[in-house]
Amino acid sequence: QLQVQESGPRLVKPSETLSLTCTVSGGSISTNDHYWGWIRQPPGKGLEWIGSIYYRGSTHTNPSLKSRVTVSIDTSKNQFYLRLSSVTAADTAVYYCESDLVGGTYRYTDSWGQGTLVTVSS
C-alpha cells in the first residue's frame, strides 16, 4: 500500500516561496498507474487541487495558480515537491500531498498525507 507524507516549513513570510516535500513509501514513485499531486484546504474551506506530476516528469497545474506553482520529482529519492512563489495570507492552508490511481474506467485519489498547515505571516 502506497503511503505519502509531507514535510517542510510551517511558517512562510509574505512574498516568499513555500516549499514542501512529499516522501513516498510502500512502493516506487516510478509507477505507470499513479500521478503524484498536491491539494490544499484553507482553514474552514473546501479542497483545491494545486498540481500533479507523472514520474516521467510531465506536470499539470491549476490555471488559477499556474504562474506561481512548480511541481517536480526526484525518482532516485522517491520524493516529489511543491514550490509556490510570492505567497500571501490567502495561501495559508493545510497542504496535502496525494497519489492518484489511474485505471481504465476509474481514476481516484487513493492515498493522502496527513496534511501540514502552512501559515503565511510576517
Next chain:
Amino acid sequence: DIQMTQSPSTLSASVGDKVTITCRASQSISTFLNWFQQKPGQAPKLLLFAASSLQSGVPSRFSGSGSGTDFTLTISPFQPEDVATYYCQQSYSAPRLSFGGGTKVDIK
C-alpha cells in the same frame, strides 16, 4: 475547467434517516466521479469511486449513483459516526482534478 457543484451545503439528519447529497458537473464526466468523507483534523477518506463502486472497508450503508453530469451519494441508515463533510471529486480530466464545495452533515 470542469466545475463541480454540490448541494446542499449543510444538512441535519436523525439517526436512521436516509441522507442524499447531490453533485453536478459543468460538463459530462461519464462515471469519473468519486466521493470522500472528511472528519475534522483528518485527511479525506475515499468512500466510492467510479460513481458507484464502494471502496474496500467502507460500510454498505454508503451508496452512489449517476452518470454524465448528475450524481448522488446516499447514506442509509444514517449513523452518528457519519457526521462529517462530504466532497465529490471529478477525475474525468485527471490528473486535473476538481472538487465540489462540500456538504457538512450533522445530527439533528
